[in-house]
Amino acid sequence: MKPVEIAKGIYDVGVNDWNIQDFHGYSTPLGTSYNAFLIVDEKVALVDTVKKPFTDQLIANIQQVIDPQKIDYMISNHTEMDHSGSLARVMHRIGADKPVYCSKMGHKNLSLHFSQPLNYQPVGDGQELKLGRRTLAFLETRMLHWPDSMFTYIKEDEILLSSDAFGQHYAGFEKFDDVVGDAIMPHAKKYFANILLPYAPLILKLVDKVTQMGLPLRMICPDHGILWRTEPGKIIEAYVRWSKQQPKRKAVVVYDTMWHSTERMADAVAAGLYAEGVAVRPMYLRKWHRSDVLTEVLDAKAVVVGSPTLNNGLFPTVSDFLTYMKGLKPQGKIGAAFGSYGWSGEAPKLVAKELAAMQFEVMDPVRHQYVPDTPALEESYAFGRAIGRRICDEVAD
Secondary structure, rough: OOOOOEEOEEOOOEEEEOOEEEEEEEEOOOOOOOEEEEEEEEEEEEEEEHHHHHHHHHHHHOOOOOOOOOOEEEEOOOHHHHHHHHHHHHHHHHHHHOEEEEEHHHHHHHHOOOOOEEEEEEEEEOOEEEEEOOOOEEOOOOOOOOOEEEEOOOOOOOEEEEEOOOOOOOOOOOOOOHHHHHHHHHHHHHHHHHHHHHHHHHHHHHHHHHHHHOOOEEEEEOOOOOOOOOHHHHHHHHHHHHOOOOOOOOEEEEEOOOOOOOHHHHHHHHHHHOOOOEEEEEEEEEOOOOHHHHHHHOOOOOOEEEOEEOOOOOOOOHHHHHHHHHHOOOOOOOOOEEEEEEEOOHHHHHHHHHHHHHOEEOOOEEEEEOOOOOOOOOHHHHHHHHHHHHHHHHOOO
């Protein structure tokens, strides 16, 4: 991928990772990018690097703009290895004694990542670095989504280099929001739901902080995916909306099944929800990836989970999904459980217990032994309608 000049003297020299399909348990069918930014002024700065296997591509991209040895400063906004993995080799190439600017926690993390000593220069919130015509300002963003995270703001160009915030796992030659259009928003939503959701309260505080600072934003450049140059406010507004977790009249019915009995119950529950005017997505766990399910959960009011009982416990895919969802901490949900069983039938109660541990409003579960007959399906349908009425009581049109 050739460097892209995003403003005069400022280049994205990052790389596309076309073939990655899984990112920490999050499906990435369109791959991802590792964006890195070269700022050429009287002094030259490189902001972030790339995943280690792509080091040679990064250096080749830099060479198309400038001799790498002319880089004066390295800036690490985030120490996760998809952005710092090539740092040691890059520093060897540009000069290991040159300063590496990072947050205080970044200093700690990078020192643990790399055994060789580097010239770390920890910076605090609001600290600045002059490159010549340009001034870089550093903004600490702890736990978005690591303790070391920070933003770098190019004051004169009004460009925010936002690390992992506002990104998407999306690989493409298209580099900007106006090129991709609204088709990028589902990728941004999935990224938020599966990476940043646990930190929603901190995101709201950060947006308030940036608003109070009055920072003009002409462009937002995350470390993954496209860059927001036309409507940077659009992604900020979306983050505020997603962070508030304001639900729609919507339910997700997520389930697995052994011999289609739980599946038949799931269909009946979904039909009951729809009958109450609720948008509903039935999602079979062996078809839908857990990260796609969580993307739908983000703006749903109810999460209805179906599991057959296996060995007196939960079906493995259901257990996996519940563990994954618990870590992402969705808030303000109604939870409900159902399932079929052969002789013991613990699964629905175990699901309900897990949902209660996530602080969902949990309704009493429904279960049926063996193949659901007409009365059992009617009960499942009525269960869906009861959940639907609860949703409609709590969520305005």
